[in-house]
Amino acid sequence: MKYISKILLAVILVGLVSCVPSKKMVYLQGADGLEQSPQTIAQDYELKIVPDDQLLITVSSKDGELLEIFSNSQVLGSTGASTTIQETVGLRVDKDGKIEVPILGEMQAGGLSRRELADAVENKLIEGEYVKDPVVNVQIKGFKVSVMGEVNSPGVQTISGDRITLLEALTMAGDLTPSGKRDNILVIREDGDQRKTYTVDLTSGEKVLESPCYYLKQNDVIYVQPNKSIGVKGSSTLSFISAGSSIISLVASVLSIVSMIIVLKDK
Template sequence: MRKRLIRLRLLGYLAVIVCMCVACTSSRKVLYLQDVKPMVKQQIDEAYEVKIHKDDMLAIMINSKNPELALPFNMPLVSYQVGYQSSYNQRILGYLVDSDGCIDFPIFGRLHVAGMTRKELTKYIKQRLVEEDYIKDPVVTVQFLNFKISVIGEVNRPGSFDINSDRITLLEAISKAGDLTIFGRRDRVAVIREVDGERTIVYHDLRSSDIFQSPYYYLQQNDIVYVEPNRTKAAQSRINQNNTVGVWTSVISVLTSIVTLILVAK
């Protein structure tokens, strides 16, 4: 009887050790930025301004002390009904960047804007307004009307997200999607980007600080972030949940029977 108790205790200790090893291994798989050294300053790449692409929708607003001078350069406001309610909202019409990278702007005609940043386009329009003596004190505002990114795969809230600023990082996009699920691979997070008719897919390892050096760390409009599932999730897609529970129940039952027979035999 004493020997059996000793064997049971040893089996219990062995199970605890195995569980601890598995837990340590699992934590290394899910922790972000494992190689970052605390309190070590890193240089931040400031060249993250979003550039204007084909199919972008731009809102360009001109203001002046004399509103009549700015009026010919501004698109009209349009009203639209919100759902089935009687209330109406207003929005400004935008300029669509065509396949040649141009927009049709009042008075100035066709302007090639693809490749510019918002700041560069603002400066260009303001300069022309002053130099061509249309407005001496113009205030020019340029905004993206369709800046969005999509996050799909093993995240808690997949979907498309509208971005109000020119700056969003890969980590911020994942945060908007509610972070990765426990089944998401931290070492296989893809950013899919289409520029000038070419599609590029770049994978990132969130466990490494190397993501800060990636040219895809700062996302651009219409980027897609895809988080791959791990092996456990992939296996679950091949076996439904009820069958999985039944398989594991059978395995545990068989192992229990084997251990009991060994103890009784000795």
């Protein structure tokens, strides 16, 4: 009975050692039951316009004649006596956060949300009596983030909308390699004339959801660090070696237990 207890203890220890790596590979542990209010979520992902952004400003109105003077565009559609005119203007935000809008002139865009800038353009159109009922939409063109390090497809990602999460960006990059450090993802973010760094633990659901980097911003850089045991060689080769070492270790442990059982039987 004494020897059987020792064998069971050895088996339990081997099982515990085998479980440790898998726990470090699991994302969002403890996320069950965590909640965020809609107001908090909306506040977290509302983008602000920054220098070097490329803006797409669309102006439309039922009053085709007035808006045609403003936009010098062509009629896109007509229904009865109602005409719709639409103009698309690509504008770059300069280093001071300014844009040059046709007819309206220079306007402040940096630091504003898309809705705030759209409201400002609408007000200027009305004040200048260019059009009485403008509808303005502002989009950020070329919203980009970079993903590098221990991911399967590193590179620059261009986002079609203006909202993307850290998890989505990592998914677009093909997920982390087995050698990627999941509990210490580095995010580098430009904030005005400063660069800030954040770390995110993907294995903790609470830390991921509460991170200021859950929603990414323009020009964010995501760096997935390798585990300490990983050197400077290629991640695929290292992953193979790591997996092989784990298998050899497990086989050696099993053989050791089997040998122990055989010796006890012989006695």
